[in-house]
Amino acid sequence: MLAEKYRPTTFDEVVGQNRIVAQMKWYLDQPNASGHAFLLTGPSGSGKTTLAYCAGQYWGIDDFDIVKVESAECDVSRLRELYEHLPYYGVGGKGRKLYMLDEIHTLTGRASDRLLSLLESLPKHVLFIGTTTEENWASPVLLSRFVRFDLSKPRSKDIAAHLESIAAREGLPLPEDGAWAEKLVKYHGLNLRDLVNQLPVRLMNGE
Template identity: 30%
Template sequence: MKFEKENRPFIGLIIYMENFIVSARKYRPSTFSTVVGQESITVTLKNAIKNNHLAHAYLFCGPRGVGKTSCARIFAKTINCSNISSDFEACNECESCKAFNENRSYNIHELDAASNNSVDDIRTLIDQVRIPPQIGSYSIYIIDEVHMLSASAFNAFLKTLEEPPAHAIFVLATTEKHKILPTILSRCQIFDFNRIKVEDAVKHLKNIAEKESVSIDEEALNVIGQKADGAMRDALSIFDQIVSFSGKEITFENVIQNLNVLDYDYYFRIVDAALEGKVTDVLVMLNEIFEKGFDGHHFIGGLSAHIRDVLVGKDEATIQLLEVSESVKQKYVDQSKKCPVDFLYEALMILNQCDVGYKSSQNPRLLIELSLIQLSQIIESKKKELV
């Protein structure tokens, strides 16, 4: 069985590409203050500009889609702006800013090392580095996925990195910091980008939805934020995909259907039924889940995660760890009050055994059913122990 259902066909995507500007591009941040979820980095970069303490080489590390290239571009634009604002943002109005915003600035050079990783590619870049900029003060060289450069390309680059001309600034970006040679690391100021918190992604999407007059509730946005798993770029493209399928009135159901996410309501209901020992109800719900095309192994993983979240919901201090909307958080708190800790521990153990045995099982469905029956008997067997 496949882990998840296949994605929807591409027809819808083609239609919407004609009608919409992809949100990721339209809402690309244009100033430091509009970068989502990377405050400590943008503040540090602004301070460097303020104090005129620019390094010659920066290394931006972090997962994909979290704003590394966007920050590099904003940084490049800001240090070349001729009318920089009092809070050290680019004016977006001077000739240099306009050139940047229209992608025609000569002060920025981008190399994607994933596809241009040969020594010749780097030599071409090094030749450019020597030429001072005609307008503005700095030429910025962004090398994306820099860990992909070949060893000889790295070596060729190292010399330039050691003695760069005064006008040149390198911003190296990578998703895999551990693959960067120490000789490069030691010459760069290193910035570690965070994965985007669900909360931040939701806030940003909410803002965009308002601007695009799309009506979508917070719980639906939360599902998108969770599915994007820390990448703002993914959150935006998922949002676009859903707008293209569902139009401008988007419900929670639209989102979970589109993303093949199992409605978490099932998990709440299954745990409630298991607490009361209602085996039949639990098995009927499981059948519904299978009929909707969800994969069993995926379901067991989801139920384990749910029970972990209920456990987390037992404590005021840990409840904040849940990346869900306030109303759903309350549901967890309510359910955790009903669940004895023993029940949760035992449930986690049962589900873990099911998870481990799943792949080697001849009849995985029966395995899940048995596990759910065990789950529904925990409370009853505890009572017997006490007698």
């Protein structure tokens, strides 16, 4: 899929989230006595998972020190297992680890309670990031354990520029209309992932 091929790997490559990137960098640059817990909220295709990976890269976390968990499959026993592994350092140069819970709002009530105790004792080498499309999915007590970043979809012009860059790099047939990318965004919405994945089909169809 093109969206995976062109997924940003650093904060500098992220499309249309300059404000969020600056905020995340600020937190990650602070001397920390404990670990970081971030919550990324926003609509589908806004870049939540991408930003989580980029945060890990920025904080010096190697790929093999990233633990990604699908929240829908994460029960109390799995969270207990994660909790028991928190004290262990990563094997990369800085010893840091990233734990990601995608679609964190799908956790059950008991699992959410267990997550609260996990977040209360994050070691300083741990970056914990949850992603969700639902802003108020948990109790205020649990939400207060996170630094929350609310993403919006990138601006049309930022998405259009990204599509133009990918089309050129992939050698796709380009319409004569120089505003083709802006029109694609206008007609098909601001879901960046979907637009990138469907780009070859739409250009070959002459859209």
